[in-house]
Amino acid sequence: MTLPIVTLKPGKEQSLNRFHPWIFSGAIKFISQELEEGELVRVVSARQDFLAIGHYQIGSIAVRVVSFEDVEINAAFWEKKLSEALNLRRALGLPGSEHTNVFRLIHGEGDGMPGLIVDFYNGTAVYQAHSVGMYHIRHELATLLKKLMGDLLVAVYDKSDKTLPFKADIQSENGYLLGASEPCIVKEYGLAYQVDWVEGQKTGFFIDQRENRKLVEQFSKGRDVLNMFCYSGGFSFFAMQGGANLVHSVDASAKAIELTRQNVALNFKDDPRHEAFVADAFDFMRDMKNRYDLIVLDPPAFAKHRGALRQALQAYKRINAKAFEQIRPGGILFTFSCSQVVSKDQFREAVFSGAAITGRKVRILHQLHQPADHPVNIYHPEGEYLKGLVLYVD
Numbered sequence: 001m002t003l004p005i006v007t008l009k010p011g012k013e014q015s016l017n018r019f020h021p022w023i024f025s026g027a028i029k030f031i032s033q034e035l036e037e038g039e040l041v042r043v044v045s046a047r048q049d050f051l052a053i054g055h056y057q058i059g060s061i062a063v064r065v066v067s068f069e070d071v072e073i074n075a076a077f078w079e080k081k082l083s084e085a086l087n088l089r090r091a092l093g094l095p096g097s098e099h100t101n102v103f104r105l106i107h108g109e110g111d112g113m114p115g116l117i118v119d120f121y122n123g124t125a126v127y128q129a130h131s132v133g134m135y136h137i138r139h140e141l142a143t144l145l146k147k148l149m150g151d152l153l154v155a156v157y158d159k160s161d162k163t164l165p166f167k168a169d170i171q172s173e174n175g176y177l178l179g180a181s182e183p184c185i186v187k188e189y190g191l192a193y194q195v196d197w198v199e200g201q202k203t204g205f206f207i208d209q210r211e212n213r214k215l216v217e218q219f220s221k222g223r224d225v226l227n228m229f230c231y232s233g234g235f236s237f238f239a240m241q242g243g244a245n246l247v248h249s250v251d252a253s254a255k256a257i258e259l260t261r262q263n264v265a266l267n268f269k270d271d272p273r274h275e276a277f278v279a280d281a282f283d284f285m286r287d288m289k290n291r292y293d294l295i296v297l298d299p300p301a302f303a304k305h306r307g308a309l310r311q312a313l314q315a316y317k318r319i320n321a322k323a324f325e326q327i328r329p330g331g332i333l334f335t336f337s338c339s340q341v342v343s344k345d346q347f348r349e350a351v352f353s354g355a356a357i358t359g360r361k362v363r364i365l366h367q368l369h370q371p372a373d374h375p376v377n378i379y380h381p382e383g384e385y386l387k388g389l390v391l392y393v394d
């Protein structure tokens with residue numbers, strides 16, 4: 001198959017020589033023909049040397065690279081990619097694990113498949129295309145996943161309606177690509193969650209906090225815990241599992257609080273240690289006084305794009321300052337940022353500024369990140385989006 005050719009400006013091949021998978025529109029000199037969004041293109045340097053093959057898209061990232069080798073992009077090509085992704089999860093002991101049956105199967109650039117997220121929920125794979133190219137091949141990839149996973153995979157649900165670029169103007173409707181399934185109960189380190197990929201946020205669940213939730217368990221014994229921005233309550237019942245004295249879960253969304261209550265009940269029925277509140281974080285934290293000695297702050301991405309960076313850093317500073325001000329002496333703060341545009345250093349600095357306002361003595365115990373089923377492609381450092389700190393406050 002001959003692909004349309006995208007020729008770069010002189011010198012713009014450098015990032016591709018270092019295997020960075022994005023080509024910005026400003027790097028392009030010309031395109032051989034009119035392109036449809038999502039089409040595969042062949043990228044060459046100004047000297048016409050082959051560089052990569054990728055999916056074309058209108059927008060600042062014009063091409064997302066799927067291959068740095070000059071190969072045919074066919075079913076065998078995609079099958080190899082999927083099987084490499086699956087092998088990595090097998091190496092982590094995830095598919096078929098006794099205690100954990102929810103994990104990320106495909107993590108975009110981290111799995112050499114920019115523009116695609118696939119999460120696995122106890123037999124159902126939730127397919128989320130962030131690029132038109134990955135959306136176009138959804139049926140093909142669903143069939144290949146079934147071929148590779150066999151009985152482990154019951155259904156594939158496409159949930160791309162909110163993640164496709166709006167410029168593409170694709171009228172996408174969510175629905176099953178293969179099989180069918182009902183919202184189900186998944187297990188993470190033996191604890192249960194009700195997951196609803198149809199109605200829930202993201203693909204239904206924040207899988208990326210699994211290891212950090214487990215770490216909260218270790219710090220919880222005898223503590224009074226606040227789980228701020230709790231969504232489906234994961235940090236709360238890991239804290240309960242760890243022997244917390246009391247656990248308060250807070251989220252601005254009434255649906256999230258309902259989900260948290262259900263999930264706590266699944267694991268700790270009628271346990272009086274837990275209470276959940278629908279409240280805005282800043283309101284709740286304004287006067288929580290010295291009620292807690294373990295606080296988890298896991299806000300939504302305060303900055304979804306570069307333009308919002310300054311404001312986001314201010315918000316991280318303010319909210320962490322509220323926690324430092326009021327946490328009891330000897331308290332533990334788990335604080336996170338999932339904004340891709342906020343770097344690890346910027347986040348740490350924002351937390352540092354929050355601490356400095358209060359003058360508390362603060363020590364870093366752990367530096368946290370996303371789990372291994374959300375791998376970071378070493379040539380694409382932007383993929384390291386989840387950052388966290390565990391802090392000891394004297």
Ligand code: SAH
Pocket residue numbers: 205206209229230231232233234235250251252253256279280281282298299300
């Ligand atoms: N910690 C969760 C994931 C948090 S996602 C887990 O482990 O699964 C972020 C959550 O913050 C969402 O549930 C969202 O409803 C909530 N949220 C957003 N803005 C908020 C605000 N101003 N105050 C309280 N909660 C908020």
